[in-house]
Amino acid sequence: MFEIGAGVGLVGAVGASAAIYASVHVARRSKAARRKADAGFLPDEPIEILPAQVAMLQPLVLEGAVRPFHAEPGPILGAPPTVKVRKVVSTGKPRTVRPVAALAPDPAAPHLSDDQKAELLSLIGTMQWDRALAVVQGHASRGCPLASLAAVAESPTLERVRALPEKDGPLSLGGYRVLAALVPGNAGYAEKVAQKEGAAAGRRDTLLAALTRDEDRFDPGTVWYNHPYNPRFDDVRLPIWLYIGCKANGQPWFRLRTNWLGDMRISVQGIEAIYDGMTETLTSGAYKIDADALGWEWRDEQVDVYQIEVLRSLASAREVRLRYKGDPYFVEVELTAEEQQAIADMIELYDLMRASVPEHEPIAA
Known part of the structure; x- marks a missing residue:
């Protein structure tokens, strides 16, 4: 170490500081020289990195067969985690359901003429249910919409059937068959047909046994x-x-x-x-x-x-x-x-x- 006497003065202090800085710098250079020679450092200028596809890698050759490993499912330890679902309330305006416009009738679809309507209504009025049913099925088979047929025949058929007394089961059965053909989606008509068919079968067997x-x-x-x-x-x-x-x-x-x-x-x-x-x-x-x-x-x-x-x-x-x-x-x-x-x-x-x-x-x- 250096001792700076009081008599040296300002010039001696400056010279001592320079000597100390020089000794420290020499020590750092000697440590850098003793580092490992194989340690690399990135250069200051930009370097080019090749993509992985350019690297010529040889495929790995498997020396033995690969056997899949089947692991048995382990037991569940503890209760399964509970997922909490939080209901999110929309902050926007309430959504209103827009009414769907009815489908316009196809002008190309065949429709009943006035004579055909009169014929069908005449069969219904005289309760010729078998012929009325055949006419309805015939119009439907050629493409006439059931909705247009029902608009003509459903109301008079239902009115005629309801006017029949309870004892006229066979007549009302024929009428409900026509109604079921006009409106296939009506469960009430189909239920009436099944109910009256069962009652008609029992009554028919009773009458046949007496003849x-x-x-x-x-x-x-x-x-x-x-x-x-x-x-x-x-x-x-x-x-x-x-x-x-x-x-x-x-x-x-x-x-x-x-x-x-x-x-x-x-x-x-x-x-x-x-x-x-x-x-x-x-x-x-x-x-x-x-x-x-x-x-x-x-x-x-x-x-x-x-x-x-x-x-x-x-x-x-x-x-x-x-x-x-x-x-x-x-x-x-x-x-x-x-x-x-x-x-x-x-x-x-x-x-x-x-x-x-x-x-x-x-x-x-």
Whole structure:
């Protein structure tokens, strides 16, 4: 160390400081010289770094097969963590649902003409449900929208069905089938159809068990059903005689036989039904005359829609008289309560049998 005496003065102090700085600088240079020679330092100027793709690396060669390691799941220690969800309330304006505009009808889609509407409404008004159903299916198959069909037919069909009494199950069943075809998405119509089909099946079996069953000897496969009140032979007075024929899994057909059996021939040209203050035509046309029987005339025909409705009215009327329009005079015969009941039973069975067979094929418009 250097000692600075008091007599040296300012010049001696400055010289001593310079000597101390020089000794420290020499010591730092000697330490730097003793560092390792392989230690590198980044230069002051910029350097170029090559991308990894340029490096020519040889692929690693596996000397053995790699076997996957299957680890068994370990037991869960402690209760699983609970995640707390915080409800975020929107600070903006409340979102309002915009009403969706109804789809405009396709002008290219076929629609019902006035004549087609009148035909469909006529079938509904006369409760020809099987034909009405076939017409609806026919229009739908050619591309007519069900919505336009329902707009025409749903309301009158529902009104007609609701006006039927509870005992007319087969008729209401046909009406609900039309409604279910018009509005397939209505669960109430489908439920009514299933409910009335079950009730109709039980009632049909009950009526069939009470009727007489005869197989046609000349037409194998055809079965005829007659009411027990109907006579086994033709030479018995019975003004109205209804019977039903059918084949296996086929539509039934309804037949009407009307007779005149008296003491003389009257040349019947038709029968008028008089009931509850009304007069309607039941049959029209000349009757066959048996040459061996003086007063026996008859007519056998397929029942049409109008005749079915007349017979339906006769079955529920308070009093019924049949007027035979002869030549040259008329003869009136009163219909008994037993004959009215036989008519009612046969009409009900016909409705049930017609409702149970497969539906008609769609009628192409």
